[in-house]
Amino acid sequence: MKVLSGIQPTGRFHWGNYFGAIQQYIDLQHGNEAYYFIANLHALNTVRDPKALSGYTLDAALDLLALGLDPSKAILFVQSDVPEVSELCWLLMTGTPMSMLANCHAYKAKKEKGLPADVGLFTYPVLMAADILAYDAEIVPVGEDQIQHIEVCRDLAGSFNHHFGEVFVLPKARVLQATAKVPGLDGEKMSKSYNNTIEVFEPIGPARKKIMRIPTDSRPMEEPKPDYEGDNLYQLFSLFATEAQKAEMAAMYQKGGFGYGTVKKALADAAETYFAAARERREKLAADPAGVKEILRDGAARARKKAGEVLSRAKKACGVA
Ligand code: ATP
Numbered sequence: 329m330k331v332l333s334g335i336q337p338t339g340r341f342h343w344g345n346y347f348g349a350i351q352q353y354i355d356l357q358h359g360n361e362a363y364y365f366i367a368n369l370h371a372l373n374t375v376r377d378p379k380a381l382s383g384y385t386l387d388a389a390l391d392l393l394a395l396g397l398d399p400s401k402a403i404l405f406v407q408s409d410v411p412e413v414s415e416l417c418w419l420l421m422t423g424t425p426m427s428m429l430a431n432c433h434a435y436k437a438k439k440e441k442g443l444p445a446d447v448g449l450f451t452y453p454v455l456m457a458a459d460i461l462a463y464d465a466e467i468v469p470v471g472e473d474q475i476q477h478i479e480v481c482r483d484l485a486g487s488f489n490h491h492f493g494e495v496f497v498l499p500k501a502r503v504l505q506a507t508a509k510v511p512g513l514d515g516e517k518m519s520k521s522y523n524n525t526i527e528v529f530e531p532i533g534p535a536r537k538k539i540m541r542i543p544t545d546s547r548p549m550e551e552p553k554p555d556y557e558g559d560n561l562y563q564l565f566s567l568f569a570t571e572a573q574k575a576e577m578a579a580m581y582q583k584g585g586f587g588y589g590t591v592k593k594a595l596a597d598a599a600e601t602y603f604a605a606a607r608e609r610r611e612k613l614a615a616d617p618a619g620v621k622e623i624l625r626d627g628a629a630r631a632r633k634k635a636g637e638v639l640s641r642a643k644k645a646c647g648v649a
Pocket residue numbers: 334335336337338344345347348349374469470471472473474507508509510511512517518519520521522
């Protein structure tokens with residue numbers, strides 16, 4: 329199968345990115361033709377500081393490699409290194425109804441808050457469609473928030489095919505039910521732009537402090553909490569716990585007689601252990617930025633080859649070749 333996914337360098341990766349998306353990237357690199365890219369053109373919609381953007385882009389590559397992305401198995405590259413995608417985006421834009429994009433949630437949410445939105449944010453789903461279609465991707469591993477954008481991609485590909493002949497492969501989203509929407513410190517979706525994240529490689533001290541400050545309800549200690557599955561802390565703990573550890577924690581919630589401090593400590597310990605090996609790998613990788621840049625260059629060359637083929641197929645079909 330051909331697999332593709334992208335992740336924005338809008339900040340450092342957090343637990344939601346890892347459990348919703350990156351974990352799937354790593355699983356799917358085995359036995360598939362997998363393309364993973366760092367979406368710096370999308371990030372430009374929000375990061376307007378050039379130093380920060382290029383810094384986050386290199387950090388993104390380091391994080392992905394440290395977490396287990398293997399460049400001998402998957403193709404890892406930076407979005408802007410494949411200009412074919414931007415050209416393909418234009419071809420798709422010419423057939424995109426305004427009303428379809430006006431319905432997309434990233435744009436809608438901004439508009440509802442009364443914030444000014446750029447054309448880049450409005451057309452974001454079209455660039456994302458081009459990102460996917462350029463590699464004939466069949467499977468797109470993502471978190472729940474991206475399902476709508478993949479539907480847009482399927483619609484655009486379907487109508488292009490209808491009009492110009494069978495050019496594009498229609499992709500399917502792949503979402504892991506248990507981790508489709510990891511909650512942030514405030515209980516909302518964990519998101520780089522909501523300032524409610526714990527980063528995968530956050531230094532241990534500050535990460536613990538954040539965990540200890542997660543707001544909880546005012547349940548008296550002795551009382552049980554039977555609705556533990558809806559509890560933010562329990563959900564976060566579950567990300568890192570084995571089935572047996574989860575059952576033990578669930579029993580504690582059902583019985584009562586515990587304070588949330590106990591759960592927070594268990595969560596901090598579990599997270600620290602879970603990412604310890606990756607943290608070590610990241611330190612080694614960070615000592616060789618030239619090596620990482622070489623991996624990205626090589627990935628881009630391979631990605632361009634594929635995207636070039638699809639672009640020329642699309643151009644021929646619509647009469648601009
Ligand atoms: P931004 O706030 O800049 O949009 P983000 O944190 O939402 O950043 P993205 O780069 O938009 O991250 O998303 C990268 C991938 O991570 C996507 O597949 C997205 O669905 C997934 N993802 C992001 N946040 C979560 C979350 N809280 N739970 C599960 N998956 C998530």
